[in-house]
Amino acid sequence: MKRLMLATIIGIAVAVVAWHSASETRAVTADKAAMAPVESSMHEFMEYVFQPTYKRLKVNMASAPSDNQGWKAIKSDALILAEASNLILLRKADKNQADWNAHGVHSREYGGQLYRAAKAKDFAAAKKLYAQMLNQCNACHKQFATGKYQLAP
Ligand code: HEC
Numbered sequence: 410m411k412r413l414m415l416a417t418i419i420g421i422a423v424a425v426v427a428w429h430s431a432s433e434t435r436a437v438t439a440d441k442a443a444m445a446p447v448e449s450s451m452h453e454f455m456e457y458v459f460q461p462t463y464k465r466l467k468v469n470m471a472s473a474p475s476d477n478q479g480w481k482a483i484k485s486d487a488l489i490l491a492e493a494s495n496l497i498l499l500r501k502a503d504k505n506q507a508d509w510n511a512h513g514v515h516s517r518e519y520g521g522q523l524y525r526a527a528k529a530k531d532f533a534a535a536k537k538l539y540a541q542m543l544n545q546c547n548a549c550h551k552q553f554a555t556g557k558y559q560l561a562p
Contacts, residue, residue: 444499451500458493462486463560470539470562473532483527483535491520502553512549519545
C-alpha cells in the first residue's frame with residue numbers, strides 16, 4: 410500500500426514537472442523566437458564579427474592550403490561571413506533600405522560561393538570569389554560607411 414502511494418506521488422510529481430517545462434518551452438517560442446540583433450551598434454557588429462573573420466581569412470587566402478586544416482580554416486571563415494551577412498538583413502539602414510539589403514544579399518551570395526569553392530578545395534576559384542566577396546563588402550562600405558574600410562584581398 411505504502412509503495413503504491415509512493416509510486417503515485419512520484420508519478421504525479423513527474424507529470425507536473427513535465428507539464429511545467431512543456432509550457433515554459435511554449436512561452437519561449439511565442440515570445441522570443443523572432444530574430445533580433447544582440448548588438449545594435451553596426452560598428453561593434455562589424456568590428457567583432459566581420460573584422461576578425463576577414464583578418465584570419467586574408468592570412469589563410471594568401472596561398473593555397475597545404476593540408477585539410479588550411480581548407481577547414483577557409484571554409485569556416487567563409488561560412489561565418491556568409492551567414493553573418495544574413496544578420497545584416499535584420500538591421501535597419503538610416504535610409505536606402507533596399508540598397509542595404511542588396512549589399513547584404515550579395516555579400517551572403519559570394520561568401521556562400523567562396524565556402525563551396527573551399528569545400529571543393531579549388532583554390533583558383535576560391536581566390537577569385539574571395540576578391541569578389543570583398544567587392545561586395547566594399548560596395549556597402551562605399552555607400553554606408555562614407556567610403557571608409559576599403560578592404561584588400
Ligand atoms: C550592408 C552593408 C555592409 C556590408 C554588406 C558589409 N559591411 Fe562592413 N561595415 C558596414 C558599415 C556601415 C561599417 C561602418 C560601421 C561604423 O563604423 O559605423 C562597416 C565596417 C566594417 C569594418 C571596419 C570595422 C572597424 O572597427 O574598423 C570591417 C573590417 C568590415 N566592415 C568588414 C566587412 C566585411 C569583411 C564584409 C563582407 C564580407 C562587410 N564588412 C560587409 C556595412 C557593411
